[in-house]
Amino acid sequence: xxxFIAELLNRNDIFTASTIMEYWGGLVTTVQLVFLxxxxxxxxxxxxxxxxxxxxxxxxxxVWFYTYLFRGTPLLIQLYIxxxxxxxxxxxxxxxxxxxxxxxxxxxxxxxxxxxAAYTTEIIRGAIVATPSGEIEAAKAYGMSWALRMRRIIxxxxxxxxxQAYSNEVIFxxxxxxxxxxxxxxxxxxxxxxxxxxxxxxxxxxxxxxxxYMALTFILVFAFRKLENYLxxxxxxxxx
Amino acid sequence: xxxxxxxASVALAMMAGVAxxxxxNLRIAFDVPYEPFEYKDExxxxxxxxxxxxxxxCEEMNANxxxxxxxxxxxxxGLLARKFDLIMSSMSITPERAxxxxxxxxxxxxxxxxFAPEDFNTDVTDMEAMEGMTVGVQRGTTMDTFVTEEMGGVxxxxxxxxxxxxxxxxxxQRLDVVFVDYPVGEQTVLSKEGFKEVGEPVKLGxxxxxxxxxxxxxxxxxxxxxxxxxxxNGTYDTIMEKYxxxxxxx
Numbered sequence: 001x002x003x004f005i006a007e008l009l010n011r012n013d014i015f016t017a018s019t020i021m022e023y024w025g026g027l028v029t030t031v032q033l034v035f036l037x038x039x040x041x042x043x044x045x046x047x048x049x050x051x052x053x054x055x056x057x058x059x060x061x062x063v064w065f066y067t068y069l070f071r072g073t074p075l076l077i078q079l080y081i082x083x084x085x086x087x088x089x090x091x092x093x094x095x096x097x098x099x100x101x102x103x104x105x106x107x108x109x110x111x112x113x114x115x116x117a118a119y120t121t122e123i124i125r126g127a128i129v130a131t132p133s134g135e136i137e138a139a140k141a142y143g144m145s146w147a148l149r150m151r152r153i154i155x156x157x158x159x160x161x162x163x164q165a166y167s168n169e170v171i172f173x174x175x176x177x178x179x180x181x182x183x184x185x186x187x188x189x190x191x192x193x194x195x196x197x198x199x200x201x202x203x204x205x206x207x208x209x210x211x212x213y214m215a216l217t218f219i220l221v222f223a224f225r226k227l228e229n230y231l232x233x234x235x236x237x238x239x240x
Numbered sequence: 241x242x243x244x245x246x247x248a249s250v251a252l253a254m255m256a257g258v259a260x261x262x263x264x265n266l267r268i269a270f271d272v273p274y275e276p277f278e279y280k281d282e283x284x285x286x287x288x289x290x291x292x293x294x295x296x297x298c299e300e301m302n303a304n305x306x307x308x309x310x311x312x313x314x315x316x317x318g319l320l321a322r323k324f325d326l327i328m329s330s331m332s333i334t335p336e337r338a339x340x341x342x343x344x345x346x347x348x349x350x351x352x353x354x355f356a357p358e359d360f361n362t363d364v365t366d367m368e369a370m371e372g373m374t375v376g377v378q379r380g381t382t383m384d385t386f387v388t389e390e391m392g393g394v395x396x397x398x399x400x401x402x403x404x405x406x407x408x409x410x411x412x413q414r415l416d417v418v419f420v421d422y423p424v425g426e427q428t429v430l431s432k433e434g435f436k437e438v439g440e441p442v443k444l445g446x447x448x449x450x451x452x453x454x455x456x457x458x459x460x461x462x463x464x465x466x467x468x469x470x471x472x473n474g475t476y477d478t479i480m481e482k483y484x485x486x487x488x489x490x
Contacts, residue, residue: 084405087412102414104398184398184409194399197380200316200340 014204019195026191027212029105033187034177037109038170041116048117049124050150063121070118076179078115083107083183104185112180116173123169127162128154160231167224171217178213188212266303266459267324268294269310275427276483277330289483293347294328296475300466313401316340319453326463327451330421332382334445342454344463346447347471348480348488352383353422354439355429357410360417364439367394374398376406376418382445383419403428410435423484447490 052063070078086092086101100106131154139149181190188209196205270291273279278288286307298305308324319327319341333343354364362369371394377384379399387397398415400406407428409415418429422441429435450463470476471489480489 084408084412087409087414093413098413182401184400184405186399193401194379197313197384199336202317 014195014199014201015208022186022191022195023188023209023212026186026188026209029185029190030174030177030180030187031216033105033109033112033180033185034174037112037116037177038173040109040113041120044113044117045120045124046155048121049128052121052125053128067118067121070115071122075111075115075176076182079108079111079179079183082111104180104183108180108183108185112173112177115176116169119169119172120166123162123165124158126165127158130161131157163224163228163231167220167228170224171220174216174220175213263302263304265306266298266301266326267306267308268298268326268328269308269315269318269324271312271315271329272309274330274424276423289348289479290328290330292479292482293470293476294326296470296479297463297466300469301462316451319451322453325452325456325459330448331451332445333447333449334382334385337451340454341451342456342460343449343451344460345467346449346490347467347476349443349445349447349490350488351422351441351443352386352419353425353437353441354417354419355410355425355435356417356438357413358434358436360436360438362417362438364417364419367391370395372396373416374414376400376409376415376420378403378406378420381421383421386442386444387419407432 048063048066051059052067054060083104086097086107092098092101135153135157136149139153144152177187178189180187181193184190186194192205192209196202199205270278270286270288272286274288276288277290278286281287286309291307294305294307310318310324310329312329315327315329315331316337318324327341331337333346337343362373364370370391373395374397375387375391375395376398377387377400379401384397384399387395391397398406398409400409403420403424406415406418406420410418410429411432417438418425420429425437430437450460450467452460452463467476476489480487
């Protein structure tokens with residue numbers, strides 16, 4: 001460890017090696033939780049978004065209901081229902097499900113995944129619906145099947161339109177993950193709450209954690225700008 | 241100009257002197273519900289051991305007291321921000337808290353108790369047997385500090401903001417055992433079917449004191465005098481016997 005950091009750590013009460021390790025553990029949990037829920041949410045959202053654009057109400061209806069349910073209720077309530085609700089189901093403690101849901105991580109992951117999948121479904125659906133009809137007609141004129149059209153034309157084109165809105169959802173998810181600490185998960189916010197209640201120094205404990213969230217957001221914003229540049233490079237003017 | 245300032249400060253000093261002679265106003269903060277220390281009865285009136293003790297103390301100090309409800313998380317910040325003058329809400333005296341606030345002499349101490357489902361039969365003091373168990377505590381309490389320091393690497397510790405959430409997870413079998421302030425465990429865990437007390441209650445820490453701002457040294461002296469009088473003249477014992485079957489006096 002560089003000398004100036006060691007010196008800084010020696011001069012204050014709160015940022016000792018053990019609290020830094022607690023924050024680090026919290027950072028790892030937050031990143032795992034947010035990353036996994038976003039990846040799983042996106043994987044679920046793509047087929048759901050395609051179903052959502054179907055004209056058949058039997059396909060479109062259930063997906064509409066799902067997105068309405070999860071966008072219409074607060075994430076905190078969903079987390080409470082999944083975490084405390086599952087434990088109240090008679091006999092669940094004797095099934096293999098309990099191995100998964102006994103801890104706090106997987107209930108939180110489930111709640112976050114279902115929530116972000118609902119929002120992402122609607123973002124992708126909007127992008128699919130906005131596909132210019134000329135592109136679809138051209139694809140049909142080439143004799144492309146529905147699946148090929150979806151894979152080669154509609155989804156890539158939708159990805160370009162959806163990426164900005166999706167970057168908001170990613171950042172929103174990072175910040176929403178702060179509520180995981182209410183179900184005993186020690187994420188970044190949970191670590192800050194533990195340290196705050198040990199030292200009674202709200203400014204130090206929470207401002208530090210706010211800075212970590214800001215740094216994470218900065219990384220996300222940067223990554224999405226790169227992604228947007230890549231996806232939309234065909235729209236940039238050709239430089240002379 | 242200087243004369244004006246002198247005159248103004250003399251006037252202020254006189255006003256302060258007058259205010260001192262009159263009945264003083266004190267605001268005391270409680271976090272409810274925390275039975276049997278402070279809670280609301282059927283009529284919605286604030287009552288409990290600490291509330292009655294506070295009433296007796298105010299009478300003894302000849303002070304005009306107003307009771308304020310404040311959630312636990314904002315207790316010390318609220319005191320420092322002058323939202324109230326005293327905390328009498330089961331705040332255990334700890335060195336970390338003493339950095340921020342001034343404590344009176346302790347006025348009660350309850351032990352921490354271990355509570356678990358009926359089928360739990362592990363010795364909670366046997367570290368080898370406890371290995372891998374999940375223990376629930378309330379975040380930032382002396383019970384939390386005890387478990388963190390004594391069993392930190394052995395058991396997995398889950399920290400809760402409220403006792404209700406913790407009891408819910410004990411019922412849902414997410415926790416093997418909880419370590420909680422004895423009267424709270426008695427009220428919340430033992431009142432339910434299928435739970436029992438395990439092991440021996442552990443006396444923890446230096447007891448509970450009245451918390452005040454560090455600069456209010458005179459107030460602290462008055463509080464200490466009033467509490468000492470109540471402990472001697474039997475008022476304290478009368479209130480204690482109303483709420484506890486065991487001795488919490490300190």
